[in-house]
Amino acid sequence: MKEATVVVQKPRFAFHAGLQQLLAFGSLILLVIVFSIASSNFFHFSNIVGILLSTAVIGVLALGSTFVIVTGGIDLSVGTVMTLSAVMTGVFISMWGLPVPIGIIGGLLTGALCGFLSGFTIARLGIPPFIATLAMMMIAKGLALVISGTKPIYFTDYEVFMEISLGSVLGDLIPGFDIPNAVLIFFVVAIIGSIVLSRTIIGRYNFAIGSNEEATRLSGVNVRNWKIVIYTITGVFTGIAGVLMASRLNSAQPSLGMGYELEAIAAVVIGGTSLSGGKGTIVGTVIGALIMSVLTNGLRILSVPQEWQTVVVGLVILLAVYGDILRRRKS
Amino acid sequence: MSRNLVEMEGIEKHFAGVHALKGCKFGLLSGEVHALVGENGAGKSTMMKVLTGVYQKDEGRIFYQGKEVQITDTRTAQKLGISMIHQELNLAPDLTVAQNIFIGKEPRRAIRLFLNDKEMNRQANELLKQMNLDIEPTTLVSELTVAKQQMVEIIKAISYDSQVLIMDEPTAALSDAEIEDLFKMIEQLKAKGVGIVYISHRMAELKRITDRVTVMRDGSYIDTVPTADVSVDRIIAMMVGREIYQPAKPDRQQGESEDTVLEVRNLSRGNVLRDVSFSLRKGEILGVAGLVGAGRTETARAIFGADPIDSGELYVRGRKVRINGPHQAVKHGIGYLSEDRKHFGCLLDMDVKTNIALATLGRFTRGGGWMNDKHMADVSRKVVEELKVKTPGINQKLKFLSGGNQQKVIIGKWLTRDCDILIFDEPTRGIDVGAKSEIYKLLESLAASGKSIIMISSELPEILRLSHRIIVMCEGRITGELLNDDSITQERIMTYATDRIS
Numbered sequence: 001m002k003e004a005t006v007v008v009q010k011p012r013f014a015f016h017a018g019l020q021q022l023l024a025f026g027s028l029i030l031l032v033i034v035f036s037i038a039s040s041n042f043f044h045f046s047n048i049v050g051i052l053l054s055t056a057v058i059g060v061l062a063l064g065s066t067f068v069i070v071t072g073g074i075d076l077s078v079g080t081v082m083t084l085s086a087v088m089t090g091v092f093i094s095m096w097g098l099p100v101p102i103g104i105i106g107g108l109l110t111g112a113l114c115g116f117l118s119g120f121t122i123a124r125l126g127i128p129p130f131i132a133t134l135a136m137m138m139i140a141k142g143l144a145l146v147i148s149g150t151k152p153i154y155f156t157d158y159e160v161f162m163e164i165s166l167g168s169v170l171g172d173l174i175p176g177f178d179i180p181n182a183v184l185i186f187f188v189v190a191i192i193g194s195i196v197l198s199r200t201i202i203g204r205y206n207f208a209i210g211s212n213e214e215a216t217r218l219s220g221v222n223v224r225n226w227k228i229v230i231y232t233i234t235g236v237f238t239g240i241a242g243v244l245m246a247s248r249l250n251s252a253q254p255s256l257g258m259g260y261e262l263e264a265i266a267a268v269v270i271g272g273t274s275l276s277g278g279k280g281t282i283v284g285t286v287i288g289a290l291i292m293s294v295l296t297n298g299l300r301i302l303s304v305p306q307e308w309q310t311v312v313v314g315l316v317i318l319l320a321v322y323g324d325i326l327r328r329r330k331s
Numbered sequence: 332m333s334r335n336l337v338e339m340e341g342i343e344k345h346f347a348g349v350h351a352l353k354g355c356k357f358g359l360l361s362g363e364v365h366a367l368v369g370e371n372g373a374g375k376s377t378m379m380k381v382l383t384g385v386y387q388k389d390e391g392r393i394f395y396q397g398k399e400v401q402i403t404d405t406r407t408a409q410k411l412g413i414s415m416i417h418q419e420l421n422l423a424p425d426l427t428v429a430q431n432i433f434i435g436k437e438p439r440r441a442i443r444l445f446l447n448d449k450e451m452n453r454q455a456n457e458l459l460k461q462m463n464l465d466i467e468p469t470t471l472v473s474e475l476t477v478a479k480q481q482m483v484e485i486i487k488a489i490s491y492d493s494q495v496l497i498m499d500e501p502t503a504a505l506s507d508a509e510i511e512d513l514f515k516m517i518e519q520l521k522a523k524g525v526g527i528v529y530i531s532h533r534m535a536e537l538k539r540i541t542d543r544v545t546v547m548r549d550g551s552y553i554d555t556v557p558t559a560d561v562s563v564d565r566i567i568a569m570m571v572g573r574e575i576y577q578p579a580k581p582d583r584q585q586g587e588s589e590d591t592v593l594e595v596r597n598l599s600r601g602n603v604l605r606d607v608s609f610s611l612r613k614g615e616i617l618g619v620a621g622l623v624g625a626g627r628t629e630t631a632r633a634i635f636g637a638d639p640i641d642s643g644e645l646y647v648r649g650r651k652v653r654i655n656g657p658h659q660a661v662k663h664g665i666g667y668l669s670e671d672r673k674h675f676g677c678l679l680d681m682d683v684k685t686n687i688a689l690a691t692l693g694r695f696t697r698g699g700g701w702m703n704d705k706h707m708a709d710v711s712r713k714v715v716e717e718l719k720v721k722t723p724g725i726n727q728k729l730k731f732l733s734g735g736n737q738q739k740v741i742i743g744k745w746l747t748r749d750c751d752i753l754i755f756d757e758p759t760r761g762i763d764v765g766a767k768s769e770i771y772k773l774l775e776s777l778a779a780s781g782k783s784i785i786m787i788s789s790e791l792p793e794i795l796r797l798s799h800r801i802i803v804m805c806e807g808r809i810t811g812e813l814l815n816d817d818s819i820t821q822e823r824i825m826t827y828a829t830d831r832i833s
Contacts, residue, residue: 199701200700200701204702205692207685208681208685208689212677212678212679214674214675215669215674217637217656218637218657218667218669219657220658220660220661221689222656278681
């Protein structure tokens with residue numbers, strides 16, 4: 001019973017919340033500076049664009065994952081659902097000859113449907129998120145292989161489709177500023193995600209459920225339905241990642257995707273979102289995703305073998321989360 | 332010959348702001364069953380937690396078999412031979428009976444890595460046979476009845492050579508036949524010289540099985556008497572205190588409205604709720620008294636749709652309703668304030684305004700799900716002002732508010748929702764004295780403004796102070812319904828609350 005503390009602690013807390021993001025952002029800047037000094041090849045426009053481009057797909061996946069993780073849940077299916085979305089987009093466009101926009105919407109709907117089904121099994125049937133989405137991961141992986149006949153589906157005849165990722169609307173507007181659309185889409189999606197999470201009722205329930213699901217339910221909130229909505233949102237983000245991926249490779253590769261979910265979760269965690277729910281920001285996730293790709297890119301430029309890069313990323317995850325725990329213990 | 336097993340004297344214990352034990356004493360002889368009684372919150376559990384090392388005493392001395400001991404943690408208590416049988420059993424359901432008994436001290440083979448299951452089962456069997464229990468050591472605990480599980484737990488305690496057994500409400504979940512078995516076992520333990528502390532609210536049982544009774548009230552030691560020498564009425568009188576302390580009775584006029592806003596008929600769920608029926612009038616505070624485990628919280632949760640029910644009907648303002656979840660209950664204007672604020676009441680990590688708006692978030696949107704934070708802030712500020720919530724601002728996280736102010740925020744949440752049937756489950760639990768009277772005033776003014784209130788409380792003075800009518804529950808049923816007039820005494824309520832019909 002620690003009822004005696006009626007104290008005013010407001011300023012300190014506001015500072016604390018800001019600090020968390022500041023620290024992640026600081027680490028990112030520090031990494032960039034260190035790599036720039038270590039190698040003259042790092043801080044080049046083309047290399048930076050390369051880093052951003054390689055962040056886009058995982059980044060969008062991580063943005064979607066942020067939503068479920070803030071509720072205290074998890075979605076292990078985002079990697080393979082992304083692949084299934086890509087395959088379905090391929091089926092709609094290349095195989096059925098539907099217009100490209102319809103194909104894209106089909107891809108997004110595929111993701112949404114998978115998210116909805118995960119949400120349904122979790123919220124209505126009471127299956128733990130880890131298991132429900134593990135099952136969805138396998139189902140989506142299998143379906144992607146079945147539907148594609150285990151072979152890649154190419155978009156060779158649809159140049160427009162490739163433009164989605166690799167074209168540059170910005171470059172057309174500002175000559176020389178050739179930032180690929182995929183990067184642009186990543187940031188736009190991040191802004192939308194940030195608005196949804198912080199400014200809409202969905203986001204508010206998101207945090208409420210993550211903070212205390214039972215208290216939220218006992219406040220008359222239909223928690224089960226909202227959870228389905230939130231998993232569906234994650235699904236939509238996953239669909240977007242699928243389309244980006246397909247467009248970038250100019251093909252839907254049915255055997256890719258497995259393992260992406262873990263990288264997405266890693267980005268979310270490095271960004272300061274708590275796996276126990278109730279805390280997290282989209283900005284954090286963007287920074288987390290960037291830290292991961294800066295790290296891989298920088299290490300590659302320094303000729304660190306790929307196997308070691310993975311080791312370093314693992315250590316960074318430990319460090320980021322431990323730092324977060326230390327900070328929380330102090331407060 | 333009986334000898335002193337345990338002697339505790341001058342035990343003091345403070346929790347932040349609460350003086351939980353005030354110079355308490357307790358003694359236990361070998362071969363004795365010693366009842367420890369008192370109302371909820373009297374300090375029985377705290378006292379026993381000091382003895383078993385869960386809590387550290389602030390002051391006082393504990394003697395065990397004549398020697399002063401420092402019980403710094405539960406392991407020390409266990410080594411000394413002091414074991415507690417908890418109400419919620421501490422067994423691993425997926426292990427066998429023998430594995431549970433020998434957990435942490437499994438017989439091994441010559442190579443220490445390997446277990447000797449045969450030896451373990453043999454020893455377990457021996458222990459079970461000694462106590463005349465017909466349980467196979469290889470049965471999974473989850474396949475046993477609660478009564479048998481409890482006996483396994485007792486066997487487990489004895490296997491540590493426990494000299495002192497503390498039983499907390501051991502018969503709460505047992506049938507009559509099972510209680511007989513338990514009593515037989517207690518007799519056997521007595522014969523072996525084990526001392527037993529028996530915590531129970533059931534007076535009839537105390538008379539039957541215990542040798543002495545120690546009464547506690549409000550954290551103080553009242554008296555220890557031989558059970559044979561006192562009447563049940565006398566024990567109850569000691570538990571509630573002689574001074575009939577009843578300040579300011581509620582305004583009688585108010586409770587006399589004839590409009591029934593909520594009617595509950597034959598609510599039943601397993602053994603927990605049995606045929607609960609009552610009605611609630613407009614502008615009334617209906618007190619629900621009873622001891623822990625009487626089914627009061629369960630009744631509230633059933634009405635609110637938080638737990639499913641087997642059968643029963645609800646009528647809100649004369650119309651029959653089906654409530655399948657809290658989200659439907661709030662649509663009918665029912666709000667519930669949980670006894671466990673921290674876990675079920677509020678979002679500690681979120682701020683005051685979100686907590687106030689939580690039940691009505693949809694109302695604070697601009698359409699399209701866009702949050703209108705300014706509107707939310709305005710309303711929250713008004714609520715904070717009206718309810719006099721002490722907070723530096725509406726952006727303060729709830730965890731930095733005191734219990735009383737958290738409670739006000741939760742009340743504010745339901746007022747924002749325009750709920751006119753409010754169920755308060757222990758509204759002043761963990762709230763200090765000053766804030767209590769504020770909550771009382773708030774409840775009274777809510778009732779005066781036409782809200783109908785069901786107030787569950789374990790504190791009888793609180794029930795008597797606020798309620799227009801009182802229902803008393805015991806073991807899942809309503810055992811008494813009383814108008815709160817001058818003839819009501821705490822003793823009468825306690826008599827209903829311990830009225831066991833099986």
